[in-house]
Amino acid sequence: MKVLVIGGSGLLGTKLREVFEKNNYDVYASFHDNVVTGKNCFQMDITQKDDVFRVIKKVSPDVVVHTAAYTNVDGCEKNRRQAFDVNVNGTENVASAVEKIGATLIYISTDYVFDGEKGFYKEDDLANPVNYYGLTKLEGEEVVKKICSNFAIARASVLYGSNKINFVTWIIDQLEKGEQINIVTDQYVSPTLNIDLAEQLMCLIEEKSRGIFHTAGGERISRYDLTIVVADVFSLDKDLINPIKMEDFNWLAKRPIDSSLNVSKISEIKKPYIVKEAVKLLQEDIGR
Ligand SMILES: NC(=O)c1ccc[n+]([C@@H]2O[C@H](COP(=O)([O-])OP(=O)(O)OC[C@H]3O[C@@H](n4cnc5c(N)ncnc54)[C@H](OP(=O)(O)O)[C@@H]3O)[C@@H](O)[C@H]2O)c1
Numbered sequence: 001m002k003v004l005v006i007g008g009s010g011l012l013g014t015k016l017r018e019v020f021e022k023n024n025y026d027v028y029a030s031f032h033d034n035v036v037t038g039k040n041c042f043q044m045d046i047t048q049k050d051d052v053f054r055v056i057k058k059v060s061p062d063v064v065v066h067t068a069a070y071t072n073v074d075g076c077e078k079n080r081r082q083a084f085d086v087n088v089n090g091t092e093n094v095a096s097a098v099e100k101i102g103a104t105l106i107y108i109s110t111d112y113v114f115d116g117e118k119g120f121y122k123e124d125d126l127a128n129p130v131n132y133y134g135l136t137k138l139e140g141e142e143v144v145k146k147i148c149s150n151f152a153i154a155r156a157s158v159l160y161g162s163n164k165i166n167f168v169t170w171i172i173d174q175l176e177k178g179e180q181i182n183i184v185t186d187q188y189v190s191p192t193l194n195i196d197l198a199e200q201l202m203c204l205i206e207e208k209s210r211g212i213f214h215t216a217g218g219e220r221i222s223r224y225d226l227t228i229v230v231a232d233v234f235s236l237d238k239d240l241i242n243p244i245k246m247e248d249f250n251w252l253a254k255r256p257i258d259s260s261l262n263v264s265k266i267s268e269i270k271k272p273y274i275v276k277e278a279v280k281l282l283q284e285d286i287g288r
Contacts, residue, residue: 007068116256161194
């Protein structure tokens with residue numbers, strides 16, 4: 001199996017490369033600003049159509065996992081043109097090139113395509129993003145559906161793991177330093193460990209699954225309760241965690257209240273980890 005990971009320098013892409021290599025896939029990876037060294041790694045800007053076509057034709061993979069995105073939610077709100085260019089036009093370039101060589105595309109999407117009014121979303125629930133990031137990721141899904149004959153759309157939620165700073169590693173760092181942290185009690189998500197997502201994506205590839213999948217962690221939980229689990233597993237001081245409400249936060253982009261995902265469909269192929277199991281896996285992964 002020859003696989004190209006676009007966004008191989010990201011939080012997910014880094015782990016995907018590791019998991020694919022462990023499973024003896026022939027792995028190629030692209031990065032943009034953060035150089036990844038090693039065999040089969042190269043620079044590529046997905047907004048440059050000719051580049052994307054040239055590289056995908058040259059590598060000629062069986063499967064392309066498209067993880068690259070402009071992922072800063074407030075940044076997308078502010079820099080709308082750039083967000084659209086990367087998340088929509090870039091995805092269109094990737095999808096068209098993948099279709100041209102007859103490969104399969106796995107597009108990584110997000111729980112932020114939903115408005116968060118209902119929670120525990122199923123794959124066929126109505127998408128209705130409340131911020132520009134979510135809108136561009138949903139447009140990316142539409143582009144993939146329109147262009148590709150063979151595709152899977154994999155929606156994740158609050159990604160965390162080793163290799164790059166994220167919500168969970170930030171919590172660990174702050175609590176280890178003895179810093180107070182303010183965490184919202186009224187925002188619900190399905191936190192997704194990058195190892196868990198990488199394993200779920202590998203199962204989708206192995207099973208040649210097509211369509212939309214909610215590939216997230218196995219539990220709906222508030223950010224506050226997630227923080228308590230992290231403090232428990234890493235034996236950190238819970239008194240440093242201050243409960244606050246979403247309304248106390250001054251985000252530029254609006255956030256969904258409950259964007260948790262129903263993972264029944266993916267569970268038939270690969271059961272996601274529950275929160276405590278996943279956080280323990282992270283602990284093993286980062287060796288603390
Ligand atoms: N993070 C989350 O909480 C979360 C939740 C749900 C879904 N998702 C989705 O999951 C996917 C992976 O997220 P992540 O957290 O791993 O992202 P990330 O760590 O921010 O990495 C983004 C990747 O995209 C690459 N990239 C950015 N602009 C590019 C461009 N113009 N051309 C080529 N590559 C470009 C980056 O390359 P450089 O670093 O080399 O510049 C990096 O490899 C994304 O599609 C995201 O929308 C993320």
